[in-house]
Amino acid sequence: MKTIVIDFLYLDLNTCERCLGTDQVLENVIADIAPALINKDYTITLRKTKIDSVERAFQYHFVSSPTILVNGIDILGEVKENLCESCGDICGTETLCRVFEYEGNFYNEPPYGLLKEGILKAINGTMNREKKSMYQIPGNIMNFIAKN
Template identity: 40%
Template sequence: MTNEQNGLNTSCCSCNSGCCGSTESAGIAKRHICIDFMYLDLSVCSRCQGTDDTLYDAIAETSAVLKATDVDVTVNKMHVASEEQARQLRFSSSPTIRVNGRDIQMEIRESLCESCGDLCGDEVDCRLWVYQGKEYTVPPKAMIIDAILRDVYGNAENSISPVEEFIVPDNLKRFFQSKQRKDSEDGYENQLAGKLVGPCCERSLR
């Protein structure tokens, strides 16, 4: 798991005298936003790659507002590599973005993802994002900005759904099982190829 801290501290001096309008001197606690970015793959999946890029573009664009409102942001990038990890994270679809524990899109829509299919050797669906009535394979920057600012200005839903037993979707189970099988087959083939190539190389060196 990778944790990246964005330095959005708005303190302009260390005198603690209130000369800069410091929120600490005014007794106002600094607020914090935690953004979780969960994905199946960043090496080949264009949807996960695009979401990663757009997320950081959105954070950069909101940086002025975050500084002005004295909000710190932490981004947790999590590569979900197993069914058990998906269960622990309550990971329903790839990729997923959560702001302070809330998915920025509660409704799950998916479509066939060819790049993840090539990765695991089977048909796999990845997330579709719906914003202002249109579907996207990568979330629009405005969609992520809206989610961040809702939390900053207190317009996000305060209640999170009660914890219920989480069942990993069949789509994700198929991905993990197929990828594990493909990795095993690729490893065996590479091992076999190494054995076949070895003697040839040894003869050529004589």
């Protein structure tokens, strides 16, 4: 069996609408594609990780919330952000969270098609792995962690 490790990295799964929405879409995609992958001798491991410390942010090179990695590859495309009111309410300061571009439109939660395509491309080896540069925690993430 080949193992597919899906890491869902987030700041908050209680209040943040983007993280909650992403979690739901991800669960739906996995439920839909799992039977076909199991038939091809794959097993899926989903790990949900709250980024609640500087150490955890460094461990995952966390740059924006939410992030989904498949076998270590960020499948959500280039990091683009805008103001996230729910995270701002949590920590009492303006917080930027990820937005997702898919088929020429921007979304606060990744569309089903974006996640499904990203997971399958990562599994098939057709998604480019970005070169890792020197990691520095974005100030935005530092502020959120410090306030929680």
